[in-house]
Amino acid sequence: MSNGNDISLYKNNSNIPKLITIPKLHQMKKEGIPIVSLTAYDYSMGKEMDQAGVDVILIGDSLGCVIQGKQNTLSVSLEDIIYHTKIVSNGIKRALLVADLPFSCSYNIEKVIESSVSLLSKAGAAAVKLEIPSNSELHLKMLRELNSLSIPVFAHIGLTPQSVHSLGGYQVQGNSKSKRTAEELLELSIQVEKCGASAVVLECVPKDLV
Numbered sequence: 001m002s003n004g005n006d007i008s009l010y011k012n013n014s015n016i017p018k019l020i021t022i023p024k025l026h027q028m029k030k031e032g033i034p035i036v037s038l039t040a041y042d043y044s045m046g047k048e049m050d051q052a053g054v055d056v057i058l059i060g061d062s063l064g065c066v067i068q069g070k071q072n073t074l075s076v077s078l079e080d081i082i083y084h085t086k087i088v089s090n091g092i093k094r095a096l097l098v099a100d101l102p103f104s105c106s107y108n109i110e111k112v113i114e115s116s117v118s119l120l121s122k123a124g125a126a127a128v129k130l131e132i133p134s135n136s137e138l139h140l141k142m143l144r145e146l147n148s149l150s151i152p153v154f155a156h157i158g159l160t161p162q163s164v165h166s167l168g169g170y171q172v173q174g175n176s177k178s179k180r181t182a183e184e185l186l187e188l189s190i191q192v193e194k195c196g197a198s199a200v201v202l203e204c205v206p207k208d209l210v
Helices: 004-011 022-030 043-051 076-089 109-121 139-148 163-168 182-194
Strands: 037-040 056-059 096-100 125-129 153-158 199-204
Touching: 004 139, 043 056, 056 076, 076 096, 076 109, 109 125, 109 139, 125 139, 125 163, 139 153, 139 182, 153 182, 182 199
Parallel strands: 037 056, 056 096, 096 125, 125 153, 153 199
Antiparallel strands: none
């Protein structure tokens, strides 16, 4: 658990980049510099993470479970994401802020575009995160459309919580027992990169797949 003195040390550390951007993340990856990403839901969390040198802060639809006490993320609305993105953004000066596209707006291209524009223009996000179920041409098309509009997208593959019912629960993906095989996830990661994803989020997959 950190205290104020710890945070001040991070704030004065010249090795921490002043501003994180998509090109900066790509440069860090190329140079083998670890990228730190955490999830925040309010101003205090965002401020602490930002001052500690966290590079990417996500406003996750996991707020449905963590904040709202729901069993899954499916009922989280765009308004919920916008609200939490706004208050987290108030505490951020250097980290890249990424906002989740909720389940309710992720099955219609026009709605995905409209929601992404709102998250960037009204809520303060610098990028959006889109869950990509395996073999979903619709979601790959969404990714291409957002990329064509210069909206940075983090493509989320592996265990995609918005697909919890079709997956049969929150289970490791990419092994011999999972619905999504390692080969499928590897191919999907290549596809999302070709479609213009700024980054790929891998959730709950075997270490050797990463």
